[in-house]
Amino acid sequence: MKKFKNIMDKAGFLTTILLLIFQSCSSSNDSSDGGSDNPAPSNLTIQVEVVGKTAANPDGDGSGKVNLKINAANAVSYKVLIDNQLKEITNGELTYTFTGSGTKTYSIIVSAYNGSGQFISSTSSVNVYVARKxxxxxxxxxxxxxxxxxxxxxxxxxxxxxxxxxxxxxxxxxxxxxxxxxxxxxxxxxxxxxxxxxxxxxxxxxxxxxxxxxxxxxxxxxxxxxxxxxxxxxxxxxxxxxxxxxxxxxxxxxxxxxxxxxxxxxxxxxxxxxxxxxxxxxxxxxxxxxxxxxxxxxxxxxxxxxxxxxxxxxxxxxxxxxxxxxxxxxxxxxxxxxxxxxxxxxxxxxxxxxxxxxxx
Structure with a gap:
């Protein structure tokens, strides 16, 4: 109703903020060797499985669910920025369910950390179909x-x-x-x-x-x-x-x-x-x-x-x-x-x- 009284940016902006969080949690963003006892992470890989993906349904079965498998040498933890949400994991595996209906392309940013806070990062993307419910x-x-x-x-x-x-x-x-x-x-x-x-x-x-x-x-x-x-x-x-x-x-x-x-x-x-x-x-x-x-x-x-x-x-x-x-x-x-x-x-x-x- 017009002029109601008396009652009762975007993703890029958030992504920038969360990337700053990634970096602020690290003692260094330099991926050089942190010493023989605690070498820097390397060889970061990201595998994204869209649940229900077939030749007939290349963007999934409509559940919006994806499974991530992340691995990096010398990493003890990971941070994942997905759907403008920050997830922290240690075992390299993450299941996430998108909720916005339709077929969309989502960016996934992953950082792998060693015990000294050094990290490397990589970006992936995925197309996901979410059925309207x-x-x-x-x-x-x-x-x-x-x-x-x-x-x-x-x-x-x-x-x-x-x-x-x-x-x-x-x-x-x-x-x-x-x-x-x-x-x-x-x-x-x-x-x-x-x-x-x-x-x-x-x-x-x-x-x-x-x-x-x-x-x-x-x-x-x-x-x-x-x-x-x-x-x-x-x-x-x-x-x-x-x-x-x-x-x-x-x-x-x-x-x-x-x-x-x-x-x-x-x-x-x-x-x-x-x-x-x-x-x-x-x-x-x-x-x-x-x-x-x-x-x-x-x-x-x-x-x-x-x-x-x-x-x-x-x-x-x-x-x-x-x-x-x-x-x-x-x-x-x-x-x-x-x-x-x-x-x-x-x-x-x-x-x-x-x-x-x-x-x-």
């Missing part, structure tokens, strides 16, 4: 209230969210219910607790969060001027790093005053409110047909899709908040800074969700 999902296939082990709620007046919204968020079945295989968040024009509209805002804070992967929702959007449905994410650290320091990722935002247009945006320090990090795409029949709205998130980028059509790529980096755990939010706001003027003839509207899924 679901980390968390709600299919909304059990009628009644949403699953409380997966979802909590924000409740209260819309003016508490920093957007001048007009609704009062409740947990009532009138505003949120699962029926016939879909979640229905309903905005209603009614007098309630001093507000003129009611709706629901549900979130996974304290129940589920993740770092990197793909988050997607299959949804059908509400109709009516002033409606503002959204599927988005906030940083898990919002209680200690208030917005926008925690970061915000808006995957689906649409407004009834400009139907069939999806906004995907990112908010961060110095780039909040009317953020420049935003793009739109046309989504025909968004209120009469289900569409899939998704973001694929990594240390290098955040890519936004509708029905698997890429329309916006944000360049992520170590300087952004988008490298920590985030939780999910579904809500339907009314009016406000982004939702705009509510149609005077509005009575109610429904944001219908088939599923929410998070993949590795």
């Amino acid at each position: 679901i980390l968390w999902a709600d299919e909304f296939d059990v009628d009644g209230a949403p699953n409380t082990s997966k979802w909590g709620y924000n409740t209260g007046t819309g003016d508490g969210w920093g957007n001048n919204e007009l609704e009062y968020y409740t947990t009532r079945p009138e505003n949120v219910i699962i029926s016939n295989g879909t979640l229905k968040i309903k905005a209603i024009k009614e007098e309630y607790m001093g507000s003129h509209y009611t709706s629901t805002r549900m979130l996974t804070k304290g129940k589920f969060s993740f770092k990197y992967g793909r988050a997607e929702v299959r949804a059908k959007l509400p109709v009516g001027g002033g409606t503002w449905p959204a599927f988005w994410m906030l940083g898990d650290n919002i209680d200690t790093a208030p917005w926008p320091a925690c970061g915000e990722v808006d995957i689906l935002e649409s407004v009834g005053n400009n139907p069939n247009v999806n906004h995907s945006s990112l908010h961060s320090p110095g780039r909040s409110g009317n953020t420049p990090d935003t793009k739109t795409t046309t989504v025909p029949n968004s209120a009469t047909e289900f569409h899939i709205y998704a973001a694929e998130w990594s240390a290098e980028s955040i890519k936004f899709y509708v029905d698997d059509n890429l329309f916006y790529t944000y360049a992520n980096s170590a300087s952004t908040p988008f490298n920590a755990n985030f939780f999910l939010i579904l809500n339907l706001a009314m009016g406000g800074n982004f939702g705009g003027t509510v149609d005077p003839n509005f009575t109610n509207a429904t944001f219908e969700v088939d599923y929410v899924r998070v993949y590795n």
Whole structure:
């Protein structure tokens, strides 16, 4: 949601830092002879086996698992920089599992040390395929209230969210219910607790969060001027790093005053409110047909899709908040800074969700 308040580089940079760690742990980076009793390491070899690799599957079986065998003369320990993680081993064998889905090329940097801290280093690379796996999902296939082990709620007046919204968020079945295989968040024009509209805002804070992967929702959007449905994410650290320091990722935002247009945006320090990090795409029949709205998130980028059509790529980096755990939010706001003027003839509207899924 735009201008949220009051609630809740890259690999090369890290590689450089870790290489400094390699060197700082050594009394010398000179591979010359350290004396007849403790000669310097030499003849470093790295063997990388991709589990499940065959002629038909040259990048592995999708498990993402690799086995390393490392050997060097006169070495007593090894340090391995793999997938931006530093591993220390003594026996020359390491099993590692990559988790980012897809086929990628990874660099592996190995240093072999003798007992005096002298070392030699070598670099290898490997292509690995990781199959997409679901980390968390709600299919909304059990009628009644949403699953409380997966979802909590924000409740209260819309003016508490920093957007001048007009609704009062409740947990009532009138505003949120699962029926016939879909979640229905309903905005209603009614007098309630001093507000003129009611709706629901549900979130996974304290129940589920993740770092990197793909988050997607299959949804059908509400109709009516002033409606503002959204599927988005906030940083898990919002209680200690208030917005926008925690970061915000808006995957689906649409407004009834400009139907069939999806906004995907990112908010961060110095780039909040009317953020420049935003793009739109046309989504025909968004209120009469289900569409899939998704973001694929990594240390290098955040890519936004509708029905698997890429329309916006944000360049992520170590300087952004988008490298920590985030939780999910579904809500339907009314009016406000982004939702705009509510149609005077509005009575109610429904944001219908088939599923929410998070993949590795």
